[in-house]
Amino acid sequence: IILPYREKSTMAGNSSRAIFRLARLHLLKLAADLAYTARMSTDHLLPPDIAEGATLVGNEYGWSVSSFPNAIPKAQDASYACLGGQFQFRLDDGSIYEMYWLAADSTERTGGESWEDYSRRSCTEVLRKFEHLMSATDFAKEASNLKIQINATRYLVFVAYFVLENEWLQLQADRSS
Secondary structure (H helix, E strand, O other): OOOOOOEEOOOOOOOOHHHHHHHHHHHHHHHHHHHHHHHOOOOOOOOHHHHOOEEEEOOEEEEEOOOHHHHHHHHHHOOOEEEEEEEEEEOOOOOEEEEEEEEEEOOOOOOOOOHHHHHHHHHHHHHHHHHHHHHHOOHHHHHHHOOOOOOHHHHEEEEEEEEOHHHHHHHHHHHHO
16 A cells, blocks of 8 residues: 555564554554545545544545544444544644554444444544543653654544445445445
8 A cells, every 4th residue: 555645653662472463453444444544436425524633635525533432423424434443643743654553443343333333433442542542541641652752632532434324335345345
């Protein structure tokens, strides 16, 4: 996948094989999601009320951490599911430092689960994990581990992936092929 911006990632000193495997699995899932997102045309943007407080870089929405919780009920009301997301530092020079090890992903849709139930559950799961990571993570330390001298609060965003049912079905078809 070629991302439309410069990406700088590091494991911030975590070098165990288990963490590497977990990160690799997360990246594979994310790669499938991004491959779909990259095919979306510019007329397929999130509704403005859901995107409120977010910036769009390439095809990824990144919400300020104070704005993201407000997007969840709006997404649920519009029948969007949330596949998950991760934290990033987005700097003024266009650099992006992705902390993929700080992910808040929803669990897969179950076989008999209605779209409405999945939409609500996935959004709730991601919000719960987001809130946990916000309270348990020292983002200033994460920035230091990434060797960047920034005001972590100012540059911190949460990148989340919302999909409608037809988009989710297309993702499933793409993963199967």
